[in-house]
Every structure is written in C-alpha cells, then in structure tokens.
Amino acid sequence: MTIPAHRIAFGERLRTLRRELGWSSQEAFAHHVGLDRTYISGLERGSRNPTLDVIVKLAHGLDVKPAELLSTIY
Known part of the structure; x- marks a missing residue:
C-alpha cells in the first residue's frame, strides 16, 4: 500500500512539533x-489516518492550534 503524501506530511509535522516541544518519547x-503509543507511531509514519477529534486532541496536547498540525499539507 502506498501511503498518501498528506499523511506522511502530517506525521512528519506531528513528530517535529512533539520533539520541539519537549516530548522526546x-x-x-x-x-x-x-x-x-503504537497509534502515535502509526500517525508519525503516515500509516494511520487521524480523525478530526484526534487532530484536536493532539493539538491540545501540544498546546498548538489544530491548523498548526496541518500546516505542511498542500
């Protein structure tokens, strides 16, 4: 299965923000x-497709707006 580019971009953005904001684990x-943890791993690899509820939960956990997680998707 080919992973769509938008899911890869989302996962990379999530990983970058998580690490920048001090969540190394x-x-x-x-x-x-x-x-x-396996769900977070799947999101970061692009193999999981998050719902809007999950995107909001992640954003709140990172203390950013949900749009910040989607900022690299074109």
Whole structure:
C-alpha cells in the first residue's frame, strides 16, 4: 500500500512539533494525550489516518492550534 503524501506530511509535522516541544518519547506524549503509543507511531509514519477529534486532541496536547498540525499539507 502506498501511503498518501498528506499523511506522511502530517506525521512528519506531528513528530517535529512533539520533539520541539519537549516530548522526546512517543510513549510519554501518548500517555499525555490519552492515546496508545503504537497509534502515535502509526500517525508519525503516515500509516494511520487521524480523525478530526484526534487532530484536536493532539493539538491540545501540544498546546498548538489544530491548523498548526496541518500546516505542511498542500
């Protein structure tokens, strides 16, 4: 299966923001936002397709606007 470019871009943006904001561990961040570490990993690899609810949950956990997570998608 080919992973769509927009999911790869979302995952890379999520990983970048997570690390820049001090969450070096996927596991700690996943616990912080109430999601499973394997789900965060899948999002960052682009293999998972998040719902709007998940995008909002991630953004709140990073203390950014949801649009910030989508800023690299064209």
